Amino acid sequence: MSRASARKAAAKARVTPEAAWAALHAALEDYAPPCTDDPLFTADHLAPEDVAFCASLCSACPLFDQCEAYAITAKVSAGYWAGTAYPKRKKNW
């Protein structure tokens, strides 16, 4: 199991959506992430270059783990969270 998969599995197994949101909300009180007020992170569709831009911001974000934990546990259905666009798209190959 990769490190990322292990982290996601742990997030699913141990954290409720409410607890994940509380952790993310608390972190947001101390730090404004680079996605703040950026409409790309709430867009319905992203062009490949927009996905790459969002991914670059997320990869350097100190809130990545809290953001990812919330997205996974809450099963978000829209938006761009912690390096992943939702809803997740099936690959065509």
Ligand code: SF4
């Ligand atoms: S990891 Fe989450 S909080 Fe950080 S920039 Fe990406 S979407 Fe925003």
